[in-house]
Amino acid sequence: MKKKIVLSVNAGSSSVKVSVYDVEFSQAPVQIAEAQISGLTSPPPTLKYVKDGKLVVKAKKVDDEIKDQRDAFTLLLETLIDDEDFPQIKSKEDVGIVCHRIVHGDDYTKPQLISNETYHHLENLNDLAPLHNANSLGIVQLCIRALPTANNVACFDSQFHSSIPEHIRTYPINRDIARSNHLRKYGFHGISYAFITRSAAKFLGKKPEKLNLIALHLGSGASACAIKAGKSWDTSMGLTPLAGLPGATRSGSVDPSLVFHYASDVGKLSPASTKELHISRAEEILNKESGWKALTGTTDFGKITSAAFSSDDSDHEVMKLAFDLFVDRICGFIGSYYVSLRGQVDALVFAGGIGEKSSQLRAAVVDQISCLGFEIDEEINNKKDIKNVVEEVGKKGGLDKPRVLVVQTDEQFEMARACAEDAEFW
Numbered sequence: 317m318k319k320k321i322v323l324s325v326n327a328g329s330s331s332v333k334v335s336v337y338d339v340e341f342s343q344a345p346v347q348i349a350e351a352q353i354s355g356l357t358s359p360p361p362t363l364k365y366v367k368d369g370k371l372v373v374k375a376k377k378v379d380d381e382i383k384d385q386r387d388a389f390t391l392l393l394e395t396l397i398d399d400e401d402f403p404q405i406k407s408k409e410d411v412g413i414v415c416h417r418i419v420h421g422d423d424y425t426k427p428q429l430i431s432n433e434t435y436h437h438l439e440n441l442n443d444l445a446p447l448h449n450a451n452s453l454g455i456v457q458l459c460i461r462a463l464p465t466a467n468n469v470a471c472f473d474s475q476f477h478s479s480i481p482e483h484i485r486t487y488p489i490n491r492d493i494a495r496s497n498h499l500r501k502y503g504f505h506g507i508s509y510a511f512i513t514r515s516a517a518k519f520l521g522k523k524p525e526k527l528n529l530i531a532l533h534l535g536s537g538a539s540a541c542a543i544k545a546g547k548s549w550d551t552s553m554g555l556t557p558l559a560g561l562p563g564a565t566r567s568g569s570v571d572p573s574l575v576f577h578y579a580s581d582v583g584k585l586s587p588a589s590t591k592e593l594h595i596s597r598a599e600e601i602l603n604k605e606s607g608w609k610a611l612t613g614t615t616d617f618g619k620i621t622s623a624a625f626s627s628d629d630s631d632h633e634v635m636k637l638a639f640d641l642f643v644d645r646i647c648g649f650i651g652s653y654y655v656s657l658r659g660q661v662d663a664l665v666f667a668g669g670i671g672e673k674s675s676q677l678r679a680a681v682v683d684q685i686s687c688l689g690f691e692i693d694e695e696i697n698n699k700k701d702i703k704n705v706v707e708e709v710g711k712k713g714g715l716d717k718p719r720v721l722v723v724q725t726d727e728q729f730e731m732a733r734a735c736a737e738d739a740e741f742w
Contacts, residue, residue: 320412320742321404322735323466324728325389325459327417327451330357332388335728336396338404339413341742345732348404351395353378353388361388365395367402385451386458393462411466413741414459415731418452419504419557420444421472427734429741430456430468438470442593444556450593469741471731476506479547487555501559503551505533505668509541511730512667512723517546519706519721520662528660530653532646533725534677535668536564536615540646542653550656552649558602561645564615567606568645575601611638617670617677625676643680650685663719664690664710672702672724678709682720689718 322345324335333352337345348368355361361382365373373395382388396405405411415427420441428434435456442450459468485501487494494500512531517524524546531541538561542550552560552569562568575582575598582598589595595603609615612634623635654661664685666678675697682692690710697709702722710720735741 321410322413322415322732323411324731325414325416325452325455326727327385327389327455329451330355332356332385332392332455333728334389334392334396335732336405337729337732339732339736341739342737345729345736347729349396349402350728351392353382353392356382356384356388363391363395367399372399384454386454389455389458390462408463409465411463413467413469413735414463415469415471415735416452416456416459417473417507417727417731418449418470419473420449420502421470421474422498422502423478424470424472425475425478427469427471427475427731427738427741430460430470434470443595467741469731469735471507471734473504473506473508474502476510477501477503477541477548477551480550484550499555501551501554502556503539503541503548504553504557505537505539505541505551506548507727507730508533508667508725509543509548509551511725511727512665513543513546515706515723515725516663516665516721519708520719522662528657528662529665530650530657530661530663531665531667531723532650532671532681533668534561534646534666534671534674537566538563538568538642538646538668538670540649540653542656544657550653558599561649562642563607564617565604565607565609567602567610570602608638611641617642617674621674621676639677639680643677643684646681647684650681651688654685654688659688661688661718663721665721665723666709667723667725672722675699675709678720678722682710689716690720691717692720 319338319340322337322339326333331354335347336349338348339345351365353361353363360377363373363376363378382391396402418438422441438453456468487499509531513524516529517527527546529543531543533539537557540552541548558566559569584597586595586597586600608620612620620635620638623629623631624639626632670677678697679692682690693709693711702724705724707722708719709722
């Protein structure tokens with residue numbers, strides 16, 4: 317099979333990223349470019365373009381007409397095609413495969429070639445992942461029209477968690493209603509956890525099927541995952557990404573009755589609802605009006621951390637509260653997963669924007685769980701940059717001492733790798 321150009325598309329709530337790979341069947345993808353538009357929810361949006369590892373465009377303000385994810389993807393595609401010094405994509409026909417990150421994939425256990433049937437099935441799941449699925453499917457629809465010769469592939473954030481045992485994924489509600497409405501724990505950030513599992517196994521010199529991890533994907537959306545024998549055993553997110561750890565605008569797990577005491581209109585549809593997407597005020601409050609934004613006024617965890625560690629800062633008290641709250645919730649899941657894995661844990665892994673960048677958070681978490689045998693190496697942990705895909709920030713000990721790692725997760729690469737290994741997409 318000849319080489320193909322593969323686009324990995326990741327549409328978030330406020331950004332769209334397209335990574336371009338030169339891919340040979342069953343071989344590791346080679347990244348040749350990346351373009352991203354950020355700031356869709358806080359205009360003006362900006363463009364970043366990297367080619368062959370070199371920065372071509374940095375934080376360039378783009379046209380005010382870029383209103384949503386579809387507009388952003390169209391501009392990113394034009395940026396790649398119009399670049400005369402980028403011969404790999406001279407026209408739309410040069411793109412062979414487009415893989416899309418789809419947050420909620422219901423019962424799909426592997427990436428799917430997108431057909432009309434697949435598309436409509438995913439469309440019915442929009443209400444379960446209101447911040448992401450609708451945005452991603454809008455780009456899928458655009459790609460089907462704009463790139464008619466390319467195969468479109470859906471890679472699901474929930475597919476990694478299809479191995480979660482029934483007694484863990486089941487909610488204690490009427491089973492008939494649960495089955496008919498697909499109500500169970502699904503879990504998310506699975507593309508990231510798949511990358512983390514392979515990368516940590518390679519670093520530790522173990523086969524994935526012999527590896528037990530507690531992994532933390534900590535960013536504006538945050539989750540934890542217990543990985544047993546290389547497969548998901550439990551995870552903090554549930555039916556939707558709302559459950560589990562708090563995030564930039566998400567509450568995380570709270571008493572289910574809280575929202576009814578919070579506001580009187582929670583059962584009504586949000587004004588942000590559309591004909592295709594129905595969001596209640598309750599979902600809007602807990603998904604978009606909670607988390608760090610509600611508690612501190614900012615979604616920037618870097619600012620929260622800085623103020624939390626500066627007693628002179630006017631916002632020190634509330635920022636320290638938010639920081640301590642996050643550490644507490646994270647450690648709660650680590651403790652639970654440590655017991656669930658019966659103490660057989662090879663490593664604790666930090667990933668995601670906060671996990672990779674916040675040495676203070678890593679130190680605070682590891683200090684609180686030191687009773688489980690984890691120990692941070694302060695000198696290594698406080699290094700400014702994590703440069704390698706996997707780096708150790710814990711103190712090394714005997715064979716039984718659990719390790720502490722940081723993994724620079726790469727969902728784009730993981731999607732391209734999955735496409736490279738499946739002959740159906742070629």
